[in-house]
Amino acid sequence: xxxxxxxxxxxxxxxxxxxxxxxxxxxxxxxxxxxxxxxxxxxxxxxxxxxxxxxxxxxxxxxxxxxxxxxxxxxxxxxxxxxxxxxxxxxxxxxxxxxxxxxxxxxxxxxxxxxxxxxxxxxxxxxxxxxx
Amino acid sequence: xxxxxxxxxxxxxxxxxxxxxxxxxxxxxxxxxxxxxxxxxxxxxxxxxxxxxxxxxxxxxxxxxxxxxxxxxxxxxxxxxxxxxxxxxxxxxxxxxxxxxxxxxxxxxxxxxxxxxxxxxxxxxxxxxxxxxxxxxxxxxxxxxxxxxxxxxxxxxxxxxx
Numbered sequence: 363x364x365x366x367x368x369x370x371x372x373x374x375x376x377x378x379x380x381x382x383x384x385x386x387x388x389x390x391x392x393x394x395x396x397x398x399x400x401x402x403x404x405x406x407x408x409x410x411x412x413x414x415x416x417x418x419x420x421x422x423x424x425x426x427x428x429x430x431x432x433x434x435x436x437x438x439x440x441x442x443x444x445x446x447x448x449x450x451x452x453x454x455x456x457x458x459x460x461x462x463x464x465x466x467x468x469x470x471x472x473x474x475x476x477x478x479x480x481x482x483x484x485x486x487x488x489x490x491x492x493x494x
Numbered sequence: 495x496x497x498x499x500x501x502x503x504x505x506x507x508x509x510x511x512x513x514x515x516x517x518x519x520x521x522x523x524x525x526x527x528x529x530x531x532x533x534x535x536x537x538x539x540x541x542x543x544x545x546x547x548x549x550x551x552x553x554x555x556x557x558x559x560x561x562x563x564x565x566x567x568x569x570x571x572x573x574x575x576x577x578x579x580x581x582x583x584x585x586x587x588x589x590x591x592x593x594x595x596x597x598x599x600x601x602x603x604x605x606x607x608x609x610x611x612x613x614x615x616x617x618x619x620x621x622x623x624x625x626x627x628x629x630x631x632x633x634x635x636x637x638x639x640x641x642x643x644x645x646x647x648x649x650x651x652x653x654x655x656x
Contacts, residue, residue, distance in 0.1 A: 371509055402505060402603070429509055429513060430512065430546065430547070431507050431508060431509070431511065431513075431544040432509035432513070433505060433509060436505075436507070436541070436544050439539075439544070440536060440540055443536060443539050443540065
């Protein structure tokens, strides 16, 4: 089984988790960890513990981050590089990408989830439709 | 193109750099100068992937940094120089490396035996001495985490060091 972990500056990730649940219902394989005022070391330690736990429970993990180069991303990247390919990462997370891939966690492969999340996330940024 | 931004920041490349400073100042590449990071393959790999798309990152020891800064000053592209501590900039200056007059200071975490001198900045005695050295060398040292904040000079910040 696979899991998704959301990480962000402040509580954006917790808000996204909340929003996902509002639409999808229970989301037991969706996790969130926020970088807060307690700082980088605190976040890094909490992330080590959580990813250790998820590694026991799941075969693979997709980490979604808010901002490329931000601290939540940099700290998560460490785990990607240390993994044997079973942890992947994407930045620029948004609600549509989560809604798209969460229901496919069991059926789709990890690389497939990354591709779908990326495509859906980009397509989701749009204004009103052109009228014929 | 000169070195467009010199920053002391113990988080090195992170949100304040990628989302704010690199939008405000020309940045084609980032030179991270830190002996510890340069000798740690995992940290090196992380920061090499932390820059915004299209911005290249080089991570160097102080010794390599001297040569890279001199090279960057001759290049067409604009470079950021990021170090974790004022002590690194002192070493560069003592070695005769001229990275420009302005120094921006971002977050430096509280550690054992540090004192808070500005928002998000705590320094040791050694770091205080390094700031004084740089100031005496004619550097303009400004504490400012993001461009939206009012800059605080070293002369003012050092008054908070008891």
